[in-house]
Amino acid sequence: MHSDISSSPSGAPERVSSFWDDPAKRSLVYQLITLMVVGFIGYYLFSNTIKNLHRQSIATGFHFLGKEASFEIGESLIGYSAASSYARALCVGILNTLKVAFIGTALTLFLGTLIGVARLSTNWLVSRLAAVYIEIFQDVPVLLQLFFWYAVFNDSLPAPRQALHPIPGVFLSNRGLVFGVLAHNPVYVYMGGAFLTACAGVYCLRWWAGKRQDKTGKTFPLLRSGAGILLGLPLFVWLCGGAPIAMNVPHLAGFNFSGGVTVSPEFTALLLGLVLYTAAFVAEIVRSGIQAVSKGQKEAAMSLGLKPWQTLNLVILPQSLRIIIPPVTSQMLNLTKNSSLAVAIGFPDFVSVVNTTINQTGQAIEGVAMIMTVYLVFSLLTSAFMNWYNGKIALVER
Amino acid sequence: MKETTMDDIAPPLTRVGIIGWIRMNLFNGVFNSLLTIVIVLFLWYVGPPLIRWLFVNSLWGSTSVACRNAAGACWSVISANYRFILFGFYPYDLQWRPSTAMLVLVCLLLISRNRRLWKKWLLYAWGAGLCCMAVLMQGGVLGLTPVESTQWGGLPLTLLLAIFGLAAAYPLGVLLALGRRSKMPAIKILSIVYIELIRGIPLISMLFMSAIIFPLFLPEGVTINKILRAQVAIIMFTAAYIAEVVRGGLQAIPKGQYEAAETLGLNYVQTMRLIVLPQALKIVIPPSVSILISAFKDTSLVVIIGLYDILKTTQSVLANPEWMGFSSEAFIFLACIYFVCCYTMSNYSRRLERELGV
Numbered sequence: 081m082h083s084d085i086s087s088s089p090s091g092a093p094e095r096v097s098s099f100w101d102d103p104a105k106r107s108l109v110y111q112l113i114t115l116m117v118v119g120f121i122g123y124y125l126f127s128n129t130i131k132n133l134h135r136q137s138i139a140t141g142f143h144f145l146g147k148e149a150s151f152e153i154g155e156s157l158i159g160y161s162a163a164s165s166y167a168r169a170l171c172v173g174i175l176n177t178l179k180v181a182f183i184g185t186a187l188t189l190f191l192g193t194l195i196g197v198a199r200l201s202t203n204w205l206v207s208r209l210a211a212v213y214i215e216i217f218q219d220v221p222v223l224l225q226l227f228f229w230y231a232v233f234n235d236s237l238p239a240p241r242q243a244l245h246p247i248p249g250v251f252l253s254n255r256g257l258v259f260g261v262l263a264h265n266p267v268y269v270y271m272g273g274a275f276l277t278a279c280a281g282v283y284c285l286r287w288w289a290g291k292r293q294d295k296t297g298k299t300f301p302l303l304r305s306g307a308g309i310l311l312g313l314p315l316f317v318w319l320c321g322g323a324p325i326a327m328n329v330p331h332l333a334g335f336n337f338s339g340g341v342t343v344s345p346e347f348t349a350l351l352l353g354l355v356l357y358t359a360a361f362v363a364e365i366v367r368s369g370i371q372a373v374s375k376g377q378k379e380a381a382m383s384l385g386l387k388p389w390q391t392l393n394l395v396i397l398p399q400s401l402r403i404i405i406p407p408v409t410s411q412m413l414n415l416t417k418n419s420s421l422a423v424a425i426g427f428p429d430f431v432s433v434v435n436t437t438i439n440q441t442g443q444a445i446e447g448v449a450m451i452m453t454v455y456l457v458f459s460l461l462t463s464a465f466m467n468w469y470n471g472k473i474a475l476v477e478r
Numbered sequence: 479m480k481e482t483t484m485d486d487i488a489p490p491l492t493r494v495g496i497i498g499w500i501r502m503n504l505f506n507g508v509f510n511s512l513l514t515i516v517i518v519l520f521l522w523y524v525g526p527p528l529i530r531w532l533f534v535n536s537l538w539g540s541t542s543v544a545c546r547n548a549a550g551a552c553w554s555v556i557s558a559n560y561r562f563i564l565f566g567f568y569p570y571d572l573q574w575r576p577s578t579a580m581l582v583l584v585c586l587l588l589i590s591r592n593r594r595l596w597k598k599w600l601l602y603a604w605g606a607g608l609c610c611m612a613v614l615m616q617g618g619v620l621g622l623t624p625v626e627s628t629q630w631g632g633l634p635l636t637l638l639l640a641i642f643g644l645a646a647a648y649p650l651g652v653l654l655a656l657g658r659r660s661k662m663p664a665i666k667i668l669s670i671v672y673i674e675l676i677r678g679i680p681l682i683s684m685l686f687m688s689a690i691i692f693p694l695f696l697p698e699g700v701t702i703n704k705i706l707r708a709q710v711a712i713i714m715f716t717a718a719y720i721a722e723v724v725r726g727g728l729q730a731i732p733k734g735q736y737e738a739a740e741t742l743g744l745n746y747v748q749t750m751r752l753i754v755l756p757q758a759l760k761i762v763i764p765p766s767v768s769i770l771i772s773a774f775k776d777t778s779l780v781v782i783i784g785l786y787d788i789l790k791t792t793q794s795v796l797a798n799p800e801w802m803g804f805s806s807e808a809f810i811f812l813a814c815i816y817f818v819c820c821y822t823m824s825n826y827s828r829r830l831e832r833e834l835g836v
Contacts, residue, residue, distance in 0.1 A: 236806065451686070452678075459677070
């Protein structure tokens with residue numbers, strides 16, 4: 081390749097060829113070329129965009145955020161009206177996305193774990209049903225599932241006047257799911273306080289029990305006493321407050337229900353679709369996580385004389401959770417990202433609100449940039465938490 | 479020992495055969511017995527009405543008027559509109575062309591199932607097959623009437639977006655994975671930023687970008703059609719996921735392989751092309767199939783930017799007043815199509831995983 085080296089009679093290395101022979105310099109050139117190409121493409125696209133925006137006379141910038149939004153949003157956790165600003169509309173969207181993400185995550189974890197455990201059941205029927213569930217729901221696109229559930233609400237459920245009520249106080253109609261809740265009473269606030277106090281108490285108790293076990297070797301029935309405190313203290317407050325049980329029951333008024341809590345068809349369909357879809361993946365993760373703990377671990381724990389729940393709690397779970405948690409977190413993130421499909425069925429999540437904003441103001445670049453930023457922040461926060469958690473539970477090898 | 483065996487005593491009836499199996503698998507313990515009874519009761523209540531709705535009382539080739547009075551499912555919504563659902567606005571008498579294209583694809587997939595045929599000619603066959611499919615869809619040569627891509631739709635569009643998306647995203651993904659493992663900081667950082675950025679955002683924001691912002695990127699007078707823009711978005715999106723999968727494969731290659739290649743005097747490109755990538759890509763075949771599955775499912779998202787893929791054609795059939803209200807049947811039909819495709823692929827991926835022993 082470098083014949084010029086041999087051609088130099090004195091044996092001194094030729095300067096020209098040695099520039100390429102030095103890996104450090106070579107890599108510097110490669111990097112410079114890459115950066116220049118990327119920079120050039122970026123500049124080209126940027127300048128085109130500026131020209132096009134100028135030609136279509138679209139003003140850039142985020143000034144539109146302060147203007148009046150003048151569109152209605154069906155569901156909102158904070159006060160909002162058409163007279164509010166775009167910024168507030170976007171906040172409503174973010175809160176709605178977070179609402180779906182949190183409720184969806186909780187339900188998915190519950191359902192996914194249940195099905196994952198059912199898949200490992202010794203009962204043939206249970207295990208088969210779980211397998212069928214996993215295959216069906218994994219292999220159908222989540223958007224199609226959303227459309228399906230939304231169509232079930234719109235086409236198959238009756239109008240409010242003929243609403244189905246499977247359980248007293250719960251009504252299912254094409255206007256959504258309506259159910260009774262306990263009427264507001266200050267006692268419930270105190271009960272919440274009592275529950276938090278109980279949590280703190282159990283935490284202290286656990287700390288004390290751990291210390292005592294380290295010192296004396298005596299175990300303390302933490303599970304029973306903890307559950308007793310957590311349930312007992314709020315119950316005590318409830319009884320002291322006169323045991324209020326007044327319900328706010330929905331009733332027909334005109335063409336719709338009043339009273340109770342209404343969950344819109346859009347939200348229900350979105351939640352159903354996302355939860356049923358993601359739970360199938362979580363179930364697979366849970367199953368493989370539990371199976372990954374070798375049988376010897378269980379046998380060893382049992383031969384040490386640990387009780388079954390101790391075996392599960394102290395030996396199996398800590399090991400399988402280490403395998404289960406990272407992929408489950410990424411599934412939760414997927415659920416959050418998939419919640420953006422709400423735009424297809426008209427639930428006002430963040431993407432859907434931004435979409436409306438883009439249509440009204442024409443600020444496409446700002447809108448898409450905001451979508452990307454918000455989801456990036458979600459995923460960066462999640463992965464930061466994950467890294468912290470992984471570091472905490474990682475196997476300490478000696 | 480053999481002489482001392484007594485006459486074989488048949489095992490107790492409750493341990494073998496059907497009864498034994500039932501005892502072992504359905505009634506082993508109080509809790510499991512209760513569970514079995516509850517499930518059987520549930521199936522008993524749900525099963526027969528469902529079967530009646532699906533098959534017994536259903537209509538298969540009637541008009542929509544007859545369907546309105548039927549007690550069962552109305553599969554007529556499919557049989558009356560299947561050409562539109564499958565092919566969208568593709569000219570009616572030219573629909574043999576997308577059908578042939580799909581047939582070519584299915585044949586290629588069937589041939590590729592067999593691992594012994596994974597030779598160089600198969601790669602060329604795929605190249606030829608993809609070109610052949612593009613020609614069949616597009617027309618304009620060999621005396622085929624040209625068909626505007628705005629008229630493409632239905633199942634061929636779904637398959638096209640998924641297959642071409644994966645085929646184009648794979649090289650890009652491999653490059654990104656190599657970039658991420660590179661020792662050159664600039665290239666490494668660029669790759670990481672790209673991969674993490676794309677993986678952090680939902681596909682739908684990429685599709686929005688393709689629909690609204692891509693046109694702004696182009697110089698005045700140049701336009702790219704909507705399908706191609708969506709395809710670019712899908713490729714960019716899929717590449718980031720492929721990069722992560724390939725990175726996993728690259729990490730699994732022991733350091734000795736690199737050192738051996740270096741000792742032989744191979745340069746970077748030779749090391750990668752001849753030593754590392756052939757091994758790494760073999761490891762990542764099963765996860766790549768999973769990516770193909772999710773790309774296939776994700777193409778359904780193009781509905782949101784208004785492309786007529788199979789989901790959108792179904793929706794437009796349902797928007798027709800004549801067939802309004804039969805969405806459950808139509809969506810169940812679609813779910814079956816997706817299920818058959820994805821289930822076959824994931825089964826194959828599991829088999830490969832076993833065979834390759836990874």
